[in-house]
Amino acid sequence: MAAVEQFDVYELEKQVENYLRSHNAEKISELLDGAQLNDIISLIERTSLKRGAVIFRLLPPERAGLVFDALDPYHQAAMVHALGSDGVGSFFEDLGAEDRAMLIDELPPEVAARLMRELDESDQEYTNVVLGYERGTVGRAMSPEIAEIYMDMTAREVCDLLRAQHEDLETLYTLPVIDRARYVQGIVKMRDLFLAADDVKMSELVVDSPTVSVNDDAEETARWFLPLSLLAVPVVDSNDKLVGIFTFDEAQDIVESEDTEDSARQGGSEALKTPYLATPLITLVKSRIVWLLVLAVSASLTVQVLDVFEGKLEKAVVLSLFIPLLTGTGGNTGNQAATTVTRALALGDVHKSDILKVMWREVRVGLMLGAVLGFLGFLAAWVFFGIEIGIIIGTTLLSVCTMSATVGGAMPIVAKTVGADPAVFSNPFISTFCDATGLVIYFLIATSVLGL
Amino acid sequence: MAAVEQFDVYELEKQVENYLRSHNAEKISELLDGAQLNDIISLIERTSLKRGAVIFRLLPPERAGLVFDALDPYHQAAMVHALGSDGVGSFFEDLGAEDRAMLIDELPPEVAARLMRELDESDQEYTNVVLGYERGTVGRAMSPEIAEIYMDMTAREVCDLLRAQHEDLETLYTLPVIDRARYVQGIVKMRDLFLAADDVKMSELVVDSPTVSVNDDAEETARWFLPLSLLAVPVVDSNDKLVGIFTFDEAQDIVESEDTEDSARQGGSEALKTPYLATPLITLVKSRIVWLLVLAVSASLTVQVLDVFEGKLEKAVVLSLFIPLLTGTGGNTGNQAATTVTRALALGDVHKSDILKVMWREVRVGLMLGAVLGFLGFLAAWVFFGIEIGIIIGTTLLSVCTMSATVGGAMPIVAKTVGADPAVFSNPFISTFCDATGLVIYFLIATSVLGL
Structure with missing residues (x-):
């Protein structure tokens, strides 16, 4: 549990490469067991798809799930391809609805359909909500998994609600508050909820928040949103009713992939989907x-x-x-x-x-x-x-x-x-x-x- | 408290511009009173420095503080210049230590010295810690304002500590946990603390976290850090002891300003410090x-x-x-x-x-x-x-x-x-x-x- 240096990934890479060359799967498993998750993720994203799949297969199952979750959809699709949809069903289940939708975009329709059939009903429903919006819109990148928090609820009630639902929620840090007609009244920050006494009402904790619409352009919204240093922003439908939440890490992913595309195009080429040396x-x-x-x-x-x-x-x-x-x-x-x-x-x-x-x-x-x-x-x-x-x-x-x-x-x-x-x-x-x-x-x- | 549309700022801008032209300060105050903080901030950053200062002066004092906090150091310095160091003393006090250090870089030495003298002792100390690191390093961009949380503390104890100190802390969402020698043992996420029972020990909640060093390059660290979707990462000194925390919004600011510089240079010019139309x-x-x-x-x-x-x-x-x-x-x-x-x-x-x-x-x-x-x-x-x-x-x-x-x-x-x-x-x-x-x-x- 000791702290690690940030650029260890180059060291890890060299060692894994050596063991791959000598087909020493045992040693690689050992290395991966001791490595930081973040380093394993960059390891897989920096290497070729084939090698990435070999490394992924050598991960212990509980780590594999976390790694799968953090990979970009392009690499996730490659893992599905390498492991077969049976091998990744449980990882697919653990993804957020918006991440599942993005992975589905990268998969052949029959593979996507098979994975979808194995989901439980509420997960299927959430995923279909997201898939219902056009690509490139906020609706496609938001998470529909939000708690229903009303202005007259007390801190105690909200805490109980969150304790019960936290595993299904995208974020606990930014909690949109709605009225009975689902109009957004603002947000409560977990920080304020945490510091509040049990009987404080949400109406006392709520603060103004901008909202975005499901039909807004995802890239524009992400670029507008990131400099605000907010953790998340409520998403409303065309009737202004709350339908989801758009988080800073989705915004981050969108801007990074758009920047890669823009930078390639300014130089007069198409963006690469794999790291340069692995292409x-x-x-x-x-x-x-x-x-x-x-x-x-x-x-x-x-x-x-x-x-x-x-x-x-x-x-x-x-x-x-x-x-x-x-x-x-x-x-x-x-x-x-x-x-x-x-x-x-x-x-x-x-x-x-x-x-x-x-x-x-x-x-x-x-x-x-x-x-x-x-x-x-x-x-x-x-x-x-x-x-x-x-x-x-x-x-x-x-x-x-x-x-x-x-x-x-x-x-x-x-x-x-x-x-x-x-x-x-x-x-x-x-x-x-x-x-x-x-x-x-x-x-x-x-x-x-x-x-x- | 109703939700607002995200691109209202263009509308606000047009109206403010009209009233500026007719020198109708009262109407502007009225507009600013009703506007979202984020819109006021982009309004000031998009217009010329002179107009920005006029708008800033028309803000009610409590909003002015929040706006000042959110402006970039270049614009903050312009406000200090326009209002004089007496007029902004209280805003300066409310800044985080790392933001204060960045503003000081933009100010004439005698103005900076006067503002510093007015701070209380602990704020002076924090600011001097940050100023002690070289420009462009993580030390210069981190916040030294962190709570001391140990492995054997219970959730109850940590909650009490945070309730007492929260106003001085940079973030509550990522809490570095240390041993008695200040070595980082990992972090506790507020989400887990929030959901935990009162008598749970930090050693049960702690999770692995990468750390960064005060001497690391700030841009490299920010670019490495953002894709990880973490909220913050503990910062250690050259002896590996905890000295501060580096947050995603600092990383965000650093990457945005470096991207502006890189994009300008790829086009063969120098980056602009003010928005294009205001330059x-x-x-x-x-x-x-x-x-x-x-x-x-x-x-x-x-x-x-x-x-x-x-x-x-x-x-x-x-x-x-x-x-x-x-x-x-x-x-x-x-x-x-x-x-x-x-x-x-x-x-x-x-x-x-x-x-x-x-x-x-x-x-x-x-x-x-x-x-x-x-x-x-x-x-x-x-x-x-x-x-x-x-x-x-x-x-x-x-x-x-x-x-x-x-x-x-x-x-x-x-x-x-x-x-x-x-x-x-x-x-x-x-x-x-x-x-x-x-x-x-x-x-x-x-x-x-x-x-x-």
Whole structure:
């Protein structure tokens, strides 16, 4: 029961790997017996699915249940696949309704149906409540397992109720209080209940709480909810009646998996479902190749633009020297704006209706950035390549920066408005767009200055 | 006490803004009186510092304290600045020790010293404990305000202790249990204490808990801690003795502010301390211009590379048509690898010592991506520009993809190893690097194929 160091998992991993290689199941069981649950969970999530299943099978049954509960649905599904639905029935039973719903999404329908049939009636009912809401909504991520606590109950009565029901409840820390029509009156914190005298009424302990609706977007709600440092928030249906509770750890899971997806998409690839080192090479290639192809095909636009101006390029080959500098700077300016606005959208600092405000800000920021870079570019190009090239480079930088900042700032909002992921329209697409447009601007300016 | 909708803050904002414009302080007070605390907090954090201070001053004193507590240190400092240290003394007193330490970091030393002098002795002591640890460590973010709970205490005794001390304690939900030498034996969850009979000993309720050390990196610890869905974790000093507790909401704050910083840096700018729409234009320009200049100067490397090959370009101007396509594809491939590895590092899926594994994976992934793109590029260029150009484009794509994926995958790990922020070395720098190196490869291949 001694305290453990937090990064022991790397040590554990190395040892388990060694024993796996020498097929020494006994030693692995021994290691797993002594290890912290959290370390076993990261061990399984960091390794390949096959190895994860081997490790899971070597766990003593009581630990296996706790580990199964803590795994993400993708890994849970892999365990069901490896152990068969008979082997995991009891673990499935012990999951919360919302976790069961998420696992069902990952399972083949016939396996899910078999597992569901084995549940007792109330568990089936709870699970069906959650499954009844659309994916990606709060209803799908909430827990319907809540106690019925009314304003006129005393602390003593609530304690007795909780003692009787605690095994079925999602959380005891945040207790929604309702009136007889199930309208939420606020919440009682366990802390206050714990400190209260036996005869204190809930109406004296209740505090205001925001509520969320089953139909709210789960990701938006999670991002709004986490910074509030609340443990849970009551969930109401479309008639404003209490139906469940949404907890900080659900919010946490949602934000983490969305962040992984966003980060992958900003880099122009699909998110991985397994840890990087455990992912087969071919899966890595697949997660990237489609985006690369799409981007390369869009980039072939730049070949066409340059093809149009090939005649001018032949007369002044010096113009081609600046192509990567100009497209690069445009891309960078666009990305700066896009990343800032994407983040502001995620944090709720910017709203869809703010698009004109954002564009007007970015036009001016782009002009200022372009003025500085353009002036320096003008000086440098003048010194090395003469005044005409200086003027061309300076003016192009000014125009490209202004355009890129504006487009970069507007893109994530446009994406969100049409229902696409703002992260998708960020970095790679903006770069490609700025490349092509920037080149057109460049050659138009060059043509008029040089009189080609 | 009725439930409120979650996005009411936009409505509130509009109304407050209208009344601010008409200088109708009375109406604003009225609005603030009826609003949810959480909405008032986001209202202040989303608006300009000046307006935020006006709103804060219009709050009734008891609400002002709660709002002050929930603001981030940057905004707290702004309120101190606006109200003077006399006006906020009592709010300062009510903060937790770790929040007080964070606010002190943002204040001018003489203001901080004055506020500190007004605290009572035990608060001064707690604050000094936290201030004694280096910035960015767990010690700086933990709360030293914990109860002394021993293994042989009964539930009754612990309840009495908590009733007496609860106002000074950071959390009641996770209670570290120690032996007489202050070594952590595990934790008792309030839930279990609440359900336990009066004479149950802590040794029966205690469960294993990981611990963290005061000297651990706060960001790493927060990222490791959040996915565990724990409410708090005991903090020990270098002798392994209990000194404080690290809670999920501290972890939450740390990860959010680090994510904002990382996301800004991946886009090539500095993070903003105020919400996007509340940030003055000149601050936006400043947060971006340095990076743009550094990147533009590095990008001038591409001008030099092309200058070296200008003679060849003159002989075959067609080569210049593919420059943006090739550099773009290289940049995209590098960014995919870099984003994936940066995220894997943040999640703990990849460790610094994995660098060779990562590079070997990326060489092969890059080769596969390059083979596909190169083959398609070869076909397309062959059809439109002839077999020689086809061979050049195909071979260049193959080489550039392999190099970019390898460099992109290695960069974040190298950055982390030398103590830099992995996000900094991501997208923009990799693009620039891949641009210059890719061009050299391109012209070397072109020269040998065309015999220039």
